[in-house]
Amino acid sequence: MKNASLILNVILTIAVAVLYYLHFKDKQPEAAPATKTSTEAKGKSIVYVNVDSLLTKYEYFKDTQKVLESKRFQLENDLAAKGRNLQNKVAFFQQRAATMTQEQGRATEASLQKEQQDILAYRERAAQNLAVEEQSKNKELYDQIYDYLKKINAQNKYEFVLGYTKGGGILFADPSADQTKTILDGLNKEYQTKETKPKK
Structure with a gap:
């Protein structure tokens, strides 16, 4: 879980950087209007997502973890x-030696x-x-989160969507x-829609 949290933190950081780049790449610098107040300048353009909640409540992540856990369990049983x-x-050999x-x-x-070596090679593979x-599943997770954030950013115009974890790099995050x-x-709704669509 801690490893997945670290991976998601890195993924969200990259997503934030890409969103920031996409947001500013086509804009030319403009002179700021003199009447703009400091609160208007700040706005709500920086928001955060609690990574732990995302990992425990995003249905795609939970389903993926179940599949991987089942495969790990199967591998352990096979071995x-x-x-x-x-x-x-x-x-039997020792008895008949x-x-x-x-x-x-x-x-x-x-x-x-040879059989022992084959088992070790099988375990390694x-x-x-x-x-x-x-x-691959972590990449899919990143892509789904990134694509969703990019889509909703067309309406919200967030400059940054930070990944917050208690004890992580962000020391304080305003609940607002x-x-x-x-x-x-939104992510769960999209995932459920994809899952209920008939597969071709």
Whole structure:
């Protein structure tokens, strides 16, 4: 969870930087009107989202975590079953070792060592595949959040959408700038719409 929170913080920081760039890239500097007050200049252009709430309440993230957790659990079960099977073969070999010829013993031992190496290689491949899938899901998460923020920014004109985590880089966040619920509701609504659409 802490790792996912850190990843989402980085993702939200990048999203903020891109939104800032998109917001200002086509604008030419203008002279500020003399009548503009300091409160008008500030406005509500900087808002934040509570990252922990986003992670615990965004349905896409929860569904993704369930899928990944299920795959981790399956992998652990597969490895445990392969490990038990190998242990049984080793125990059987040890019981019969005295009745085997030297050549049979060496061949069986080599076969067991190869099986052990195959299990280790399988574990390594499966862990790498799971890590790649997790990265892919984190990218999808980032893309969904970024696309949604970009879309709503057409109406709200936020300069920054910060990712806030208690104990993180932001020491204080005014609750009036908290857009977590609004953004979370919008993200969940979009996700539910995508999920209920018939798949082709």
